[in-house]
Amino acid sequence: MTITPKKTSCLSIRQKALTTPEGQEVLERLKEVRGDHEIAVGLSGGVDSSLTAALLVEAGWKVEGITLWLMSGKGSCCSDGLIDAAGICKQLQIPHHIIDARENFKKEIIESVVSGYKEGITPLPCSKCNRFVKFSPMLEWSKKKLGLDRIATGHYARIRYVQEDTSKENNPKQLITRHQLLRGLDETKDQSYFLYDLSQEVLGKVVFPLGEIRKSDTRKEASHLNLRTATKPESQDLCLAEHHGSMKAFLDNYLPDKEGEIILEDGQILGHHDGIEHFTIGQRKGLGIAWEEPLYVIEIESSTNRVIVAPRSEASRKDCLVGEINWVSIEPPKKEIEVEVQLRYRSKPVLATLAPLEPSLKDIENKRPYRCNLTFQLEQFSITPGQAAVFYEGEVLLGGGIIEKK
DSSP, X not given: OEEOOOOOOSOOGGGSOOSSHHHHHHHHHHHHOSSOOEEEEEOOSXXXXXXXXXXXHHTTOEEEEEEEEOOSSSSTTTHHHHHHHHHHHHHHTOOEEEEEOHHHHIIIIIHHHHHHHHTTOOOOHHHHHIIIIIIHHHHHHIIIIIOOXXXXXXXXXXXXXXXXXXXXXXXXXXXXXXXXXXXXXXXXXXXXXXXXXXXHHHHTTEEOGGGXXXXXXXXXXXXXXXXXXXXXXXXXXXXXXXXXXXXXXHHHTTSOOOOEEEEETTOOEEEEESOGGGOOTTOOTXXXXXXXXXXXXXXXXXXXXXXEEEOGGGXXXXXXXXXXXXXXXXXXXXXXXXXXXXXXXXXXXXXXXXXXXXXXXXXXXXXXXXXXXXEEEEEEEOOOTTSEEEEEETTEEEEEEEEEOO
16 A cells, blocks of 8 residues: 655645754764665654654655564554654655565464474564564565665664675685674664564665664754654554553464463472463562472473473573574584673673574574574573573674573
8 A cells, every 4th residue: 555645735744953962963864875865764653763853854865664564463563553654754745655464474483483482482573573584575576666776764773884895815805794783772662673583684674763863863853853753652552462562362262271280390289370471580579489499490391381480599501502593793603602692682791702503403594593502601590591691702792592491
């Protein structure tokens, strides 16, 4: 579906100067980007993607908005988001296209998430959604339907184009080009963690205008430009949870109750549960059991339908296995390297030694033929299979993969 707004007599945002130095710097950088200044902007209906589109219009780019229709119903990925995205396009006087991605979202995300929880892991749908539902499909659709080679999104991350000398002694000089993925300038909003699985081909065609500004400045600029989404609250949860009211409600729609035991490591039964999908590694609250000291989930056994708990002192690990690795900013290492690892989106990076391993059949089938073992400098609490382990060197995202059960 395509909606082309009529020209109106309202004040164009191009007649308004931006209010922050950071916003003005973004405009200057956008004007200096090499190549054609024609782009499709992924619009979710939130303030970040709205300002992204507005900045590109302000910088003189030819902009068209595209919104993925992921689910039917209420939420930022559903009717609410579609309405606000259409409103922003009308305000900016740019075309708006709606792509029905519901079947692909169901196949790649909903079915994958349900399967993961059924197996006793805690999946990370956001990075997989970025790879399989959003970036590559949007690029493909924009190229085919609109003749546009680039897309922009409102993610807080940065891309740096570099050339690397791969020549060896006595060999002619060899240069390869690479698009490095960097953290967003605003450390409190940095979203590079969710983008680790994007390919070089995709990164070469993506623009992240908000990577160089802070969230507070985004709100200021959006308000100054009178964008209809300037004060819209941020989504505080996964779209699946937001859409269904909670993650438990989402899972209850797909997985029937299945009673099992909650036990200590020695096998002592402490209580019962109605489904392993309602637990995650490191969980303390909501266990429904009483003990002489706080207990935490340390393992979820899908084969026995058991949840194993232990005191916090026994809930930390020194290492973990990571598979399906996508190396982004460097060539895949052939020997041990020291890295900073982020084990969850909101967690601080920790020091670890990364030792490359031979890929598994699953790694190869998923076109991510790399894996490693991580040995942490200090033991880590709540290492969760299914979540991403993302490797950094300072602000540069080196790569990342999925934490596996040992």
